[in-house]
Amino acid sequence: MTSEWRGRPGRIGALTGAGISTDSGIPDFRGPRGVWTTDPIAELLSTYDNYLADPDLRVRSWQARRDNPAWGAEPNAAHKALAELADGGRAVTIITQNIDRLHQRAGSAPDRVIEIHGNMFDVVCVECEYATSMAATLERVAAGEPDPPCPDCGAVLKAGVIMFGQQLDRASLLKATLTAQTSDIFLAIGTSLQVEPAASMCAIAVEHGADLIIVNAEPTPYDSMATEVVREPIGVAVPALVADLLAAREDLTG
Incomplete structure (x- = not known):
């Protein structure tokens, strides 16, 4: 597999999913031990119409929010590596499907993290403009x-997250x-x-000329588009890729 993409200058986009946070103690959703795999009822908690219609489901949802492992989670090596990539001089924008804010806590600039599915730390009303904190x-x-x-x-x-059946925030989707569209290298990390x-961000990036690098334990529908597919554990693979990218930058800048 060619590694020439590592020396490519320009903008880097990163789409991150639940797999990047598993080393922080937050289980993924669809993996062998994922939340929805081991507890199919849990997926109902993420469906907007069910949530609105069923008070008992909402009670369970509030309990799940209270017990969410993200409250005590810390950023891991992969989160920190992406922050270090930006600190090293690369233009990095992260599109995250996660709601845990571990990218920001790892040091990534909040204005360079697009929370496409919202976050778990805000609460909003489904009818009016009321908003407050989850705490x-x-x-x-x-x-x-x-x-x-x-x-x-x-x-x-409800939590300030996008549930199944809800439209994504237009501004976040546009960003x-x-x-x-503007990435020269596009990383898809820990997402099915x-x-x-x-997921279509991968196709958009490739259509606009980016090298697509997928880091995920299981095959994805976009593997055939990728310049490189990495199956190693994310906590090892991402820091190694970042080290390569920063070393290549040093070579380019002399």
Whole structure:
């Protein structure tokens, strides 16, 4: 497999999925031990219509948010490597499908991280403009409100994440698309590339001339488009790729 892409200058886009956070103790969704694999009911918690229609499901959802391992998770070597890539002088924009904010905590600039599926630390009302923090809402749950309603209009509250059946935020989708279109190298890390439109960023990047590098344990629908497919563990593979990219930059700049 050619490695010439490592020496290519220009912009780097990175699409990251649940697999990049498993080393931080956050399970993925579709893997052999994924959340939805081991507990099919959990997928219902992520479906917007079910969430709105079923108060019992919302109660379970608030409990799941309270117990989410992301509260105690720390960025791992892969998150830190992507931050180091930007610190090393490469223009890096991250499109993440994750809601854990570990990229920002690892040192990636918040304005260079596009949270295409939202984040778990905000809470919004489904009917009005009310918004607050997850921590504040979980305090209400702990105080005896198992399904806390909006304090302004009484409607349903939900996490600031995009659920199945919801449209993506247009501004975030536009930023992600522009990132894919303008990338010279596009990394897809720890994502099954089965959820659209996020996965289609790979095709957009390739169509606009980028080298696509996929780092994932399992095959993806986009492997045939890739310049290189890496199956090594993400916590090892991403720091190694970043080291190669930074070494190539040193060679280019002399």
